[in-house]
Amino acid sequence: MSAVEQHDQLVRVQREDFSVDAEINRVRSRSKRIGGISIFLGTARDHSKGRDVDGITFEHYEGMAQKKLREIRERALKDFDILELLIVHRYGEITIGENIVLIVAGAEHRADAFRACQWAIDELKQITPIWKLEHTPSGEVWVEEHP
Amino acid sequence: MITVKLFGMTKSLADNQPSLTLALGKNQSVKNVIELVNKRYPKLGELIYKKKILVSVNQEIAHEDTKVQESDEVALLPPFAGGAFAATKPDVMRMGSHERR
Numbered sequence: 001m002s003a004v005e006q007h008d009q010l011v012r013v014q015r016e017d018f019s020v021d022a023e024i025n026r027v028r029s030r031s032k033r034i035g036g037i038s039i040f041l042g043t044a045r046d047h048s049k050g051r052d053v054d055g056i057t058f059e060h061y062e063g064m065a066q067k068k069l070r071e072i073r074e075r076a077l078k079d080f081d082i083l084e085l086l087i088v089h090r091y092g093e094i095t096i097g098e099n100i101v102l103i104v105a106g107a108e109h110r111a112d113a114f115r116a117c118q119w120a121i122d123e124l125k126q127i128t129p130i131w132k133l134e135h136t137p138s139g140e141v142w143v144e145e146h147p
Numbered sequence: 148m149i150t151v152k153l154f155g156m157t158k159s160l161a162d163n164q165p166s167l168t169l170a171l172g173k174n175q176s177v178k179n180v181i182e183l184v185n186k187r188y189p190k191l192g193e194l195i196y197k198k199k200i201l202v203s204v205n206q207e208i209a210h211e212d213t214k215v216q217e218s219d220e221v222a223l224l225p226p227f228a229g230g231a232f233a234a235t236k237p238d239v240m241r242m243g244s245h246e247r248r
Contacts, residue, residue, distance in 0.1 A: 064206035130227060
């Protein structure tokens with residue numbers, strides 16, 4: 001795999017599910033200096049704002065979503081003492097319990113990995129053009145915000 | 148002519164179309180795009196004026212004065228799934244929740 005392809009693998013928006021182990025290993029393989037890896041895994045829950053949720057569909061702005069995720073990775077690498085950061089977000093229909101989004105931050109020490117990981121998921125939620133349609137027993141609802 | 152991409156609830160407010168084609172003249176700005184959207188879909192226009200829907204040009208959040216040409220990629224962005232819009236520019240309001248349809 002070329003350097004460019006490797007780089008592309010570190011920020012992805014994809015329909016298919018991902019393997020958390022494989023993604024952790026992708027980050028681990030980036031540097032032998034990594035001594036701590038922190039992850040955030042977002043999954044589909046069956047309840048939201050007091051209503052049952054049967055399933056979720058994610059829509060994204062192709063191109064802009066990837067661009068924003070690349071910006072997040074680049075800023076994380078610049079602003080935190082980390083060695084690598086990976087972001088994968090799924091789109092399309094997602095069954096309750098399935099993976100939605102994964103952040104993996106690798107650093108020499110755990111504190112930097114934790115900080116970068118939390119910042120990256122918070123930033124992703126703020127600036128990435130991804131929309132969530134919840135399927136509920138009473139109809140479909142576009143979700144506008146969540147903590 | 149210019150094509151405006153729609154996402155999420157903006158599609159629902161525009162008869163479920165994935166995009167709008169607008170007759171935009173030369174030397175126009177985002178302000179003119181919003182006026183054309185508002186003429187055809189007043190509900191969408193209202194949400195843009197309230198800054199609950201943002202306009203992007205070439206995949207960056209735009210402002211009323213941002214110039215728009217036919218070759219530009221324009222989109223209407225409803226509030227993102229993850230929360231409030233980021234105040235990436237000083238005059239971009241942070242967005243809270245708003246009434247669902």
